[in-house]
Amino acid sequence: MASSRTVPHLKNNNGSWTYRRRVPERHHDTLGFKVWNKPCGKVSYPEAVAKVLKWTNEHDDLIARLDRPEVAAQVREVTETDKVAFIAQNMMDAIELTKNDPLALSRGHDQDGNPVLFGDEPFIPWEFAKEMITDVDKNSDPVRRLVLYRMLKDTHFGPHVDVPTDLDQRDQYDLVKRMLERRIAELDGDPNKISVVSEKSFDFARIKTQVRKKYRRSIQQLIDHAGDIPLPHLTGTKLREFREAKTGSMKASSVQSVFTPIRTMMKFAVENEIIENNPMPNVSMPRETRSVNSIKWKPFSPEEAQRIFEAMDRLWGKPVRNMSEQRRKAIWWAVRVQAFTAMRPKEVVDLKPQNVNERWIKVEDSKTKESDRTIPLHPEIAGFVEFLHSGGFETFDTQEKDKVQTVRHNFQRLVQDFMDPPIIHPKKVLYSWRSTFSNVDCH
Numbered sequence: 175m176a177s178s179r180t181v182p183h184l185k186n187n188n189g190s191w192t193y194r195r196r197v198p199e200r201h202h203d204t205l206g207f208k209v210w211n212k213p214c215g216k217v218s219y220p221e222a223v224a225k226v227l228k229w230t231n232e233h234d235d236l237i238a239r240l241d242r243p244e245v246a247a248q249v250r251e252v253t254e255t256d257k258v259a260f261i262a263q264n265m266m267d268a269i270e271l272t273k274n275d276p277l278a279l280s281r282g283h284d285q286d287g288n289p290v291l292f293g294d295e296p297f298i299p300w301e302f303a304k305e306m307i308t309d310v311d312k313n314s315d316p317v318r319r320l321v322l323y324r325m326l327k328d329t330h331f332g333p334h335v336d337v338p339t340d341l342d343q344r345d346q347y348d349l350v351k352r353m354l355e356r357r358i359a360e361l362d363g364d365p366n367k368i369s370v371v372s373e374k375s376f377d378f379a380r381i382k383t384q385v386r387k388k389y390r391r392s393i394q395q396l397i398d399h400a401g402d403i404p405l406p407h408l409t410g411t412k413l414r415e416f417r418e419a420k421t422g423s424m425k426a427s428s429v430q431s432v433f434t435p436i437r438t439m440m441k442f443a444v445e446n447e448i449i450e451n452n453p454m455p456n457v458s459m460p461r462e463t464r465s466v467n468s469i470k471w472k473p474f475s476p477e478e479a480q481r482i483f484e485a486m487d488r489l490w491g492k493p494v495r496n497m498s499e500q501r502r503k504a505i506w507w508a509v510r511v512q513a514f515t516a517m518r519p520k521e522v523v524d525l526k527p528q529n530v531n532e533r534w535i536k537v538e539d540s541k542t543k544e545s546d547r548t549i550p551l552h553p554e555i556a557g558f559v560e561f562l563h564s565g566g567f568e569t570f571d572t573q574e575k576d577k578v579q580t581v582r583h584n585f586q587r588l589v590q591d592f593m594d595p596p597i598i599h600p601k602k603v604l605y606s607w608r609s610t611f612s613n614v615d616c617h
Contacts, residue, residue, distance in 0.1 A: 183210075184226045190214070191222035193229050198237060204246050206253040247317070254321040265329040272297040273336065298343075300350045303330040307353055320361040327354045352407050359404045366448050367402045368393065372435065375442035382539055384520065389435035395420070396436060405443050410453035417457060426460040433459060472601040473609035479513070485593045486510070500569045501580065507561050508581045511535075512607045514552040519578040519604055521545075523570055527563045532556070578604075 183195040191214040202208050210233060214222040240246045271278045276296030303326045310322045331351050338344050359367055372393045376386050399416045400408065413436070420429045436454070443449045474482065490506040493499065504523075511522050521537050529536045535549045551559070570577040585604045589597040 181223050181226055183230055184222060187213075191217065191219065191226075193226045195230070195233065201237065201240050201246070204240055204250045204253065206257065250317050251321060254318055258321060258325050262325045262329050266334065268297065269299050269329065269335060299330040299335050300347045303354070304350045307350070307357070316361055320358065323354050323357045323361070327351070327358065356401070356403050356407060360402070364404050366404050366406070368397055368400075368405060368408065368439070369402050371405050371443055371448060372439045375439045376435070378442055379438055381438075382543075384539070389438075392432045392435050393439070395432060405439075406449050408453070410456040413453055413457045417459070421460050430459050433457075470601070471603060471606045471609050472599060474597070474602060474606055478597055478602075479610060481593060482589060482597075483513075485588055489588060489592055498569065500565065503561065504567050504569050505581050505584050507558055508567070509585055509604070509607070511555050511558055512604070513610070514555050515549050516608045517549070518608060519581060523567045523577045523581065525562060525567070527566070530559055530562050532559055
């Protein structure tokens with residue numbers, strides 16, 4: 175007969191065979207124990223060997239799977255949930271006991287067996303849950319906290335708990351429930367968090383890449399203010415608080431712009447039954463007091479436009495110190511194309527060779543779907559085709575955040591520092607070419 179020493183994890187326990195194996199230390203908390211200890215039962219040695227080999231293979235496979243963080247996290251949650259199952263059942267029994275007698279938990283008997291009341295405070299589930307939240311918050315183990323938060327929510331806010339009808343009590347009930355849901359969402363990655371639902375709404379609305387970047391900045395401002403909370407917790411009150419915070423530092427039109435993606439998200443959430451009611455109709459926006467003319471960029475006058483063209487040729491029509499040839503030409507063409515097409519600066523620098531030929535310029539993936547268009551190629555920018563097909567605006571590719579930044583900066587230096595007399599007006603900037611071209615076209 176072969177010795178048990180030749181079979182790993184097979185132990186001879188006073189004549190009976192046992193499978194005994196240490197759990198890797200890294201998985202002690204995951205599984206909740208340190209050793210596998212399984213008796214083989216009243217079997218022969220060959221049968222014991224077969225069992226141990228089978229269990230060894232199973233546990234080898236389990237260890238390999240637990241070495242994957244996502245699997246270990248799931249198993250750890252199950253382990254912790256099993257640990258608190260007894261506590262959860264006791265809590266539910268207590269809640270059931272106090273439904274008809276809120277003082278039931280305070281009743282008992284003295285040493286002579288006489289009934290006594292040890293306290294006069296009624297048991298209110300959500301108030302007890304609030305006290306427990308404070309204790310759980312102190313736990314440094316995020317998995318343990320998550321399991322305890324879930325247990326408190328299931329036991330104290332489940333269907334077995336009567337929702338209070340008193341308005342003040344209902345406010346307290348809702349407050350504590352939201353506290354738990356927010357904590358669970360932060361630890362568990364709630365699928366209905368602001369960050370998640372906003373992205374789903376952008377996908378559904380087919381928001382274009384550049385607009386989506388702007389929308390994300392607005393959503394991030396909301397998250398910075400309110401937290402990345404589950405959307406049902408984003409109440410009208412929280413949105414009005416966010417509006418007030420922005421109104422103090424932004425113009426009315428900017429506040430309205432920040433709320434545009436929030437409206438999109440909320441509409442999507444209602445249509446997909448993530449929330450029951452849309453709070454946005456109860457959140458009014460600040461009124462714009464400026465006139466339309468004071469908001470828009472000012473066009474260049476014909477005389478100013480002519481002076482700018484002449485200054486461009488003098489400054490960028492020849493090599494510029496500390497500026498590469500490719501960048502010099504790119505800046506010159508970016509400004510000139512904008513002037514003769516009324517395109518947005520970003521639309522110009524985002525053009526690809528396939529978007530331009532000897533007859534037209536095709537604008538795609540612009541600010542809005544309606545902005546996609548085909549523009550006849552003006553004779554004054556006929557050379558732009560060759561420029562774009564030989565590298566074009568590749569020099570701006572290193573500017574990941576804002577490809578227009580270099581053009582905007584150099585244009586400002588051109589009109590304010592290089593030109594004499596300069597053009598200094600807060601509403602006359604690179605974007606003014608769009609208004610300038612439109613005005614000329616109308617006339």
